Amino acid sequence: xxxxxxxxxxxxxxxxxxxxxxxxxxxxxxxxxxxxxxxxxxxxxxxxxxxxxxxxxxxxxxxxxxxxxxxxxxxxxxxxxxxxxxxxxxxxxxxxxxxxxxxxxxxxxxxxxxxxxxxxxxxxxxxxxxxxxxxxxxxxxxxxx
Numbered sequence: 148x149x150x151x152x153x154x155x156x157x158x159x160x161x162x163x164x165x166x167x168x169x170x171x172x173x174x175x176x177x178x179x180x181x182x183x184x185x186x187x188x189x190x191x192x193x194x195x196x197x198x199x200x201x202x203x204x205x206x207x208x209x210x211x212x213x214x215x216x217x218x219x220x221x222x223x224x225x226x227x228x229x230x231x232x233x234x235x236x237x238x239x240x241x242x243x244x245x246x247x248x249x250x251x252x253x254x255x256x257x258x259x260x261x262x263x264x265x266x267x268x269x270x271x272x273x274x275x276x277x278x279x280x281x282x283x284x285x286x287x288x289x290x291x292x
Contacts, residue, residue, distance in 0.1 A: 169263060170222045172259065172263060173221075173222055173223070173224050173227055173260075173263065173265070174218075174221040174222050175259075176227050176256050176259050176260045177215065177220065177221045177222075177223070177226055177227045177230065178215075178221060179252065179255075179256050180215075180227060180230040180231065180234065180253070180256055181215035181216075181230070182252075183234055183249045183252050183253055183256075184212060184213055184215065184230070184233075184234070185213075186246075186248075186249050187237065187246055187249055188213055190245070190246075191237065191241065193213070195240070196233075196236065196237055196240075198281065198282045198285040198286060199232075199233055199236045199237070199278065199282055200212050200213070200233065201281075201285070202229075202278050202281045202282065203229045203230070203232070203233045203278070206225055206226060206229050207220055207226055207229075208220055212229075212230065212233055215230070224260075224263070224265035224266070227260050227265075228260070228265070228266065228271065228274060229274075229278075231253070231256070231257055231260065232274070232275055232278050234249075234253050235253070236278070236279075236282075238250055238253065
């Protein structure tokens with residue numbers, strides 16, 4: 148009986164250690180992505196990315212994509228995924244000669260994040276498509292006015 152209890156406690160400790168590592172890694176990725184946002188913020192026309200930011204901000208609690216803070220946001224894999232989408236969108240629409248260091252940093256953080264396997268590939272594609280669809284719809288609404 149005592150042996151079973153020890154095994155159960157050992158498994159529980161392993162699980163807790165794994166969960167802590169997961170959320171610590173997500174937080175590290177989110178912090179690095181937030182640094183990239185801070186680095187590029189003054190060098191781009193944020194109005195150009197208003198709709199992308201608006202979409203992402205729906206999923207960021209109590210702050211914005213440009214001012215990432217709070218543990219809830221930093222430990223959220225959803226926020227990390229959306230920060231990646233946001234930066235991808237910005238870098239896709241900026242000249243390739245700009246933000247070379249930041250693009251490299253983003254690539255490193257993407258690799259780190261996707262190693263955790265928080266989402267299936269299909270989920271990632273669906274989420275990215277939803278963001279792009281939102282941006283297109285907002286741009287169409289704006290052009291109709």
